[in-house]
Amino acid sequence: MISLLIAIPLLLAFVSVMWKRISKSLFFLAAIVNLIILLASWFPNGVEIHAMGNWKPPFGINLVLDNASFYAVLVVNAFFFLVSLMPKFVESYGTSLMLLMAAANGFILTGDLFNSFVFMEIMTITAVTIASKRDNFYNAFKYLILGGIAGSIYLLATIFAYTATGSLNMAHVSMAAISASSLIAITTLYTIGLGVEAKLFPLNGWVSGVYGGNDLAPVILGTSVSFAALYMVGRLFGTVFHGNGAEVLYTLALITIVAGEVAALRQQNILKAFAYSSVAQAGVVVAMISKGTAKSMGLAYFHLTNDAVAKFVIFLVAGFLVYNYKNLNGVFKKHKILGASFSMATFSLIGFPLFAGFQSKLRMIMALFSMKDFLFPAVMLLATLIEVGYVVRWNVRLWFEEETQEKAETPVVASTIALILAILLVAVFLKPEIFLNGAMKMGNALADSKDYIQGVLSVVKGGM
Amino acid sequence: MSALIWLAGGIMIVAAVFAVEAKKILDAVIAMSALSLVSVFLFIAMRAPDVAITEASVGAGLVTAVLLVTLFRMKGGDDK
């Protein structure tokens, strides 16, 4: 069944080049079918694999569905579904979005290192295509170059893993006895390779340009694709390399947080400001993943889910505003629903009580204290202070300043979606189990490499 | 054989430096194409005929053509 998650969007994408006019409907169809497939295989609570072409691991390529990959795929596909509900947004990018969906699913599900490289490259190329919307060519080009280098380094890392273990299968690499010097080489190269997509410190120069250049790119790249990339960080450094190389990741992530927040505070463009904020949040998640325990990873993905939902709302609203108004002062007086959902999402971002962000931030800080780590909570509190600064500034400006322009038409579907997601954030505060259960299951599955190895390698024949 | 490989490697390194530093973009594209062609020799020396054929037709052939057409569209690009 799970191979269909990739096969269906791919098939429909190939079909959609022949009938360009229905590509939006096909995208909607693909998103719906994927959600149905996912609902049919709800939290497997074990490791299910699908061996491609019936070649058993470690010889062939296999897709792995366990609690971790299931939760990630569910979140990613849910965001794609939400985007597919807004045909105005998709325009002629239906085919690219379907390819991106297939690639993100494949990237998450695959149990093979080289296969994940292939899917990462598809993600990069389609993301560049989407980033070039609204003539944002220079930034898309920068992203392409950085993504290309990262891809090459990722490939090198994969080859080092292959020469060290003799196979490309993640489970096999995970169980193989790799020498310490070899591990250093592999993890360093993977840190660089994933650093671009995971928005780590020296490699995140593309983010503001790509997210700030049009309305579609931040909504989809800042939520789904970034979730997929950060899932891979957890899978590689948690499951496959058992926490080796996490110190480098931890240091880089802390720098990322501070640098991202400071840049967000200084930024005058609303989309770019929140793009930098998304960089900082990625830093928080990576630092949390690098702590390496099941609980810390579960909380990291809980925080990431909250952040992705909030960012979806923020980017949706901000993108609409930036491309319909020249001057943003006081525009929320005309769009009360959009304004309300935007404010709720931004308050969730800073971890204000009543919203989901509070739950995740509080839990993370508590967990860190119990681990005797005081540096990271300090950085996180500092980051929160800076966040309060720009969130309040933007809210004041968008709500209370003198308005100057004609009213643009309110997008009905988009504002409904934004409102529903904002209410979801409140619901998560009241009942954190909505996301927390899945995220904790994901953390457990990522930390438990024994189960993963057992589940992948003990299978004699690939099932559905 | 190993002397030949060193020679090929030397040519490739020179071509790469030239491709990076050349004043004219056209020269850089040609140097890159030369680098691809020499790498075909390395692939054959390492017993990878499939890769050699693909690199010869794709890397040295089509890519160069696409870049040259692009360059033509940009009226020769900007000199450095």
Added chain:
Amino acid sequence: MVYAISIILIGIGIYGLMTQKNLFKHLISLSIIDTAVNIFIIATGYVEGGKAPIYTKSLPNFAIGKFVDPLPQALVLTAIVIGVGTLAVGASLLVRIREKHSSIDVENMKGVEE
């Protein structure tokens, strides 16, 4: 030694990316890095005295040490094609950058927002 060649080529590519101001050069440097990585990968599969992994009338038997490793070659086939895809997208972006900003030199481009 092939390793050394490919690593030096990677270094030249990175150097080119960081010093050159012409965007076309960035694309070319990226392509150099791609080629270098491909050479590196093939080199990891080379077996001294091995033959190309194709069974023919004169090479009908399987034995260890007789053939070079076919898997890196399969990976490189994929990697080459991926490189072409990246390059084609990059080239078309360059055409449009030139149209919009009237130059592809980072220092002469007009109206760039980062």
Added chain:
Amino acid sequence: MRRLYAILVGAGLVYMLFAFLGTISPYGNVNLSDRVSAHFLAKDVNSVDASKWVSGDKQIPSKMKVFGKKGFEDGSANVVTSIVVNYRSFDTLGEVTVLFASAVGVGLILGGTRRMRYGRKPNFILRVSTGILLPLIILFGVYIFVHGHLTPGGGFPGGTVIAAAVLLLYLSNEEFSLNMVVSKSLEGSMGSLYVIFGLIGLAVGGAFLFNFLPNGVVGSLFSAGVVPLVYMTIGLKVGSELSGVVAEIHEEREG
């Protein structure tokens, strides 16, 4: 200053990679029996007990004849092909998708409608020789991907050769422009066909991209199950896709 910084970063990376070189086996001195590819070469993956293999019992068969024999799990004489299109066929599907994504991207980014002109009359020799060479080039491309499982080559170089023929047409004739409807339909239908091959495998053998045809004798033209079919599909798809890219790059916007 910038140059010095670049040299430092480049040298740092080179130094790092050289340091990492110590962790992999020296050039030309690889023991294939530690790697999965030994079993790809021996075509006996199905008879290997994977759980024992990963814990050190490599189960390598001793000398055995492969060429001209029947009954292997994969029937192509070219082992690289059997990895690309059978053992790791899913990678190849991804690879086809990368090209497809870039063709879609080039189309969306350029979005031209009018053919660019070179503004000079094509050379007489070029025009005449194109007429003679074109069928030969296309034939050669088709030959490469039909024999992909026997000789070096396959769908990708074959498709590229066909695209080169289209490029030749563009160069030799100022009026020529590719019929995009035909090339897009070919591209889309061939891509769908690959996925459909995979889905047939899922229905017949219970796994996506399962090889559902008999393998035949290693070394004959009609062997290796679905491999030749898939390679033909890939060849046509890559050919139409890259031709599409060549065509798009020749298209300009109006005005």
